[in-house]
Amino acid sequence: MIVTINVAVLLAIIIIVVQLRRPTHSRSRFDEKMTVVICLTFGVLIAPTAFGKSILDVVTQLAEGLSKAGQ
Incomplete structure (x- = not known):
């Protein structure tokens, strides 16, 4: 079995x-x-x-x- 990982995904996970x-502490703006930028970048990657x-x-199955259930 060969396991591969996307390097961009690995870097995004490390940064997160x-x-x-x-x-x-109190967070600045x-x-x-x-x-937000890190999370959006992670999503795109x-x-x-x-x-x-x-x-x-x-997520699609959960939303459906x-x-x-709401109907």
Whole structure:
């Protein structure tokens, strides 16, 4: 079995982990903007991968289930 990983996804995960490990003090607007940019970048990088597609499938099924439950 061969396991492969997209380097861009790996770097995005490392950056998110480093960002989350920082102490939680009062956050400046710059920190909030940087977190949003990092999360959006992570989403763009992971979207075309098989992992991203599986996440999309799970979220789609969850949304459809909630939609049917609300009817």
